[in-house]
Amino acid sequence: MSFGPRPWQQTSWDWRAAGNFMLGGTGAGLLFALPFIQNHSPFPVILALLLIGGGLGSVWLEIGRKLRAIHVFFNPYTSWMTRESFAALLLFGFGISFLILDQTELQYLAAVAALAFVYCQARILRAAKGIPAWRAPQVVALVLTTSLAEGAGALMLMQPEILATSLFAGAVIARALAWSGYWAALKQPGSRSALETAGKALVQAGTLAPLALVVLGAVYLPQAVALAGIAAILTGWRLKYVLVTRAAFNQGFALPQLPVRGAR
Secondary structure (H helix, E strand, O other): OOOOOOOOEOOOOOHHHHHHHHHHHHHHHHHHHHHHHOOOOHHHHHHHHHHHHHHHHHHHOOOOOHHHHHHHHOOOOOOHHHHHHHHHHHHHHHHHHHHHHOOHHHHHHHHHHHHHHHHHHHHHHHOOOOOHHHHOOHHHHHHHHHHHHHHHHHHHHHOOOHHHHHHHHHHHHHHHHHHHHHHHHOOOHHHHHHHHHHHHHHHHHHHHHHHHHHHHHHHOOOHHHHHHHHHHHHHHHHHHHHHHHOOOEOOOOOOOOOOOOOOO
């Protein structure tokens, strides 16, 4: 028999930390999606950088001593937060350089840095071994595909061409598959209960409905494509918010054996 309290929900990360995964993930997904359609407009890049900057600014608000944020750069060998920060520096550098120089190579480099940024975000969660909802290996694929689906949805709002819609359709399907694998691996009852509604919304309103809207937009109503992108973004944000703030139950502890004082 095991003894010990039930797992409790972590309180160290709140909506500000979730904002980094939500805004930063969408911005990085958008930056990664741009080279697939050979877009040379500056506006998607500007939007992507603003979203990523907003996400980083959101998590910065969570720091008690704001000037100590520089310490995040001091531990690249073991900290995924440090690696995320370096990836952010690279993607901002390449993104701003692309805006100034308009060279395709810089756009590709920004996309690679954006992918590294999202991967680091996923590994930040994966490294939290005490929280079952975060430490599952499948969370990496879930975060990556969710960010790509959100980014492709944002791109489709600005440029609803065939390549963008095809990328979007593939991304939301991949996200649904990643969610299915993650859900099957998640065994912690409290986390499953917290994520159940958001997961259903991700499949129904964030996958099936957008795919139907894309088809509708292609054959009858072009405005439906915009609704598909918005639905994919909002359901992805909801899932990330719940994952970070409400489904993050600690492991708790158990005492398989208790010391028993011998009789005298």
